[in-house]
Amino acid sequence: MSESTSTVSAAATAPKTGGGRRKLSLPVVLLIIAGGLALFSLVRVISGANDLTSVGQVSGALQLAVPIGLAGLGGLWAERAGVVNIGLEGMMILGTWFGAWAGYQWGPWTGVLMGIVGGALGGLLHAIITVTFNVNHIVSGVAVNILAVGATRYLSNFTFAEAAGGSSKQSPRIDRITDITVPGLSDWLAELQAKHWFFVSDLAGVLGGLITNLSVLTILAILLIPATWWILWRTGFGLRLRSCGENPVAAESLGVNVYKYKYIAVIVSGGLAGLAGAFLVIVSTGIYQEGQTGNRGYIGLAAMIFGNWMPGGMALGAGLFGFTDSLKLRGGAENVHAMLLLLAILLAALVVWQLYKRKYWQGAVAAAVSAGLFVWYTLTDSLPSQFVDAAPYVTTLLVLALSAQRLRMPKADGMPYKKGQGK
Template sequence: MTAPTTATDVNQPSLQPTAPTGRRMSLPVLMLVIAGALALTSIVRLITGANGITNVSQMSTALQLAVPIGLAGLGGLWAERAGVVNIGLEGMMILGTWFGAWAGFQWGPWTGVLVGIVGGCLGGLLHAIVTITFNVNHIVSGVAINILALGATRYLAPLAFEGHQGGSAKQSPPVDSLGHFSIPGLSGWLDSLNDQHWFFVSDIAGLLGGLVTDVSWLTLIAVALIPASWYILWRTPFGLRLRSCGENPVAAESLGVNVYKYKYLAVIISGGLAGLGGVFLSIVANPFYLEGQTSGRGYIGLAAMIFGNWMPGGLAIGAGLFGYTDSLNLRGGSANVHALLLLGALLLVAGAIWLAIRKKYVKAAITFVVGALVFAWYAGTNEVPNQVVSATPYVVTLVVLALSAQRLRMPKADGMQYRKGQGK
């Protein structure tokens, strides 16, 4: 029996869609949905005059805020596809921020990137030992790692950073920049096109301009990891074996797959990706480590992964959505959030119509009433309180997860305890 056949045979049954998941959205349909959402956003921009909601600066900031969330979510995806729940992403990100800044200010930023990844991998290794070898509850282990990482970095920071210029008990000395780049010609052309404020065209220009203007090299690496993970997990024998461990580890073992090995590799890679997200925060987003720097992004990354239905593409969309709402805090937050109330009302009304077409009249009525209330809020005010602006990313996280819950399908053996020899 060849290795590819083993992996495929083991994993094939688990890849069949089950009833709760519904039909998977094809790429053309997904692109149409994204285009429709962008067109609706453009209409809202023209009505409200809030040009900032799709300008290049807004999109560039959103991308920067989405990267650490996406990396944390990608780490969670690797672990959970192998059947290990990784609530410890936040702690692994914290380790990445500290180790990255510690090595970065001494030996350069790229060394900091590598050491930060290693720091996250150490957190992943600890989680793997506790959950895979000793069969400790995955949630308990993840929470413990979050607490341990926070305590360890609080202890190490004064020892490593005090006495150095710019360093303190809660902050590292500054780290040199990794460098940024813009695509000559294209960046300026898209910026000019965005400034025309045309319907739809200027909004697309703003979105694309944010992707090619003042971009960090680490951002480029992070974006490339999305398709790379998809290819490895869904188009290689290694990925098929790994996913079989998350669907049916007993059957995988019975066909010769070393389940322990693949689970360990997946969780260590998961920690490394989360650590890279932490490095992004302490070297790119800010050129120094700062206590509390992750601000719950590990948990939001986990939410992005769930929103994306444990798929890299959906995860990227979820991370972009959360990064965009977070960017509203930094650039004209109150005016932009007020304009997005109209967008939310229109989306809710559209959702009510769709539910009515599908003869779900009670849900349609509730959705329509909520949409009417949101529109009344928009029409009756000129701005929203700053507290609402600050809470927007977390509210969006809860709403999106609530709306997407019906179509989710986690790996069948995700979080289940497994002991070697069960398949023999």
């Protein structure tokens, strides 16, 4: 690595406070996953919500998590370069329309490609407004969202409305991308899960959900997570891009073309959000419908923040939101009711941790909330439908509130930058 690149590395690396955090080894991570699955199994056995970790539940959660994860990945690219991208929702909307428009005419893979192009155009617009003209990033993102809604509604009036099987608010049916199921193994895991044994059936349900009716596009989307990590944290290109989000003045002084890297990052961000939109119309539903993004762009942004602007953490957040969203589709009130018990147990564990850390006030609050949830779970058999529908958004708020203290965004994220301002 050259001296210039090494110096950029120093500029891109934030100072650690409190001695930094130890990285979790693979055995520890696997142990944490096993513990979480055992807790889910315990809740399933107590509540009787046997669909909580079924093959269908996990498969549905994965399908719902992918668009959120792709949007979150897009936000990560932009914000690592110092550009806040509130316009992810609008770029997803563009991806849905362009993906459906091309998909029903020339096939699903053409739709995927055009969905990426549509989102990238939204990203390019956001980059021009924020990077070149230094407009406030939030204002620009909101403008992109509004423009995307209006543009797709206008375009639908003389494209889908005139097509057979379409209307001004939805497209004709689009051919699906091939689904993959591992023959034999998938059926065996489904049978094992149906026995409802403690832990073993839950593990079978999770593994079965990951290999049953899995779209090829889902696999490609999942592979983008480690690919992003490798590009941004293991290549010179990624190092220079991240330096633009940490200290663009220092990066410029070392010969980095800050404008170029910001443009690349925001366009890639838009392309990933567009891919999320194309996934919705081609894999999830097979049809374009007005308003079908359902604010997933904003939830993707929340997943990125929950993940502390890191791909792995973002994927975990997307999985959490996708699973919560899938609860209301399968089992509905029963599954969400079981989650009350899970949340009560987690808060009880938090009480023990807070007392160990001698944070008595926080422990008392957690104990009171945990007791209230236990009482709520015990005295009720189901939850109102309104609460079930709001569960994904309540989860988003709770996760962001609980994780706020450990977050550290890129230092120059959202800050205006002009070439030569450090001279």
